[in-house]
Amino acid sequence: MKxxxxxxxxxxxxxxxxxYAQDDNQQTGQDxxxxxxxxxxxxxxxxPIIISLFIIYLFTYLxxxxxxxxxxxxxxxxxxxxxxxxxxxxxxGIVLTLLSDYKxxxxxxxxxxxxxxxxxxxxxxxxxxxxxxxxxATKKFIMGSxxx
Numbered sequence: 001m002k003x004x005x006x007x008x009x010x011x012x013x014x015x016x017x018x019x020y021a022q023d024d025n026q027q028t029g030q031d032x033x034x035x036x037x038x039x040x041x042x043x044x045x046x047x048p049i050i051i052s053l054f055i056i057y058l059f060t061y062l063x064x065x066x067x068x069x070x071x072x073x074x075x076x077x078x079x080x081x082x083x084x085x086x087x088x089x090x091x092x093g094i095v096l097t098l099l100s101d102y103k104x105x106x107x108x109x110x111x112x113x114x115x116x117x118x119x120x121x122x123x124x125x126x127x128x129x130x131x132x133x134x135x136x137a138t139k140k141f142i143m144g145s146x147x148x
Contacts, residue, residue: 044117053125078129085123092116 057078064074092112099106106112131138 044114044121046121049118049121050125053122053129057129075133078126078133082123082126082130085119085126089116089119089123092119 060069060074060077063069064071093116095106096112096116098104
């Protein structure tokens with residue numbers, strides 16, 4: 001139960017900057033779009049993604065806590081989500097860099113930058129979960145780094 005309270009505290013700290021950032025984008029209006037370039041899209045879904053992931057994490061954590069799913073399954077779920085978001089975010093970042101460097105056009109009618117950002121947000125939040133899941137190993141690694 002203590003771990004759930006820690007997760008809820010993390011949610012509150014992450015939700016406030018996300019709400020502020022989205023509110024700031026809405027206040028600046030349409031004029032800021034032209035200043036930032038045509039590819040700028042202020043309609044990223046940062047807050048819904050953060051809240052959804054935390055709800056799913058809490059749900060799977062509760063399933064693990066009441067022993068409905070095994071720890072191995074719990075870890076595997078979040079490792080797959082982290083790996084999938086990393087693979088898409090990383091490969092789309094490389095593609096976007098190549099397109100930008102060589103002044104190429106993406107051949108499909110698909111907003112690659114939008115999905116790159118969305119999956120990067122998922123990856124960043126899932127990284128927090130990954131650290132929580134592997135906290136003992138993370139703590140041992142960090143403390144070992146400072147002792148040398």
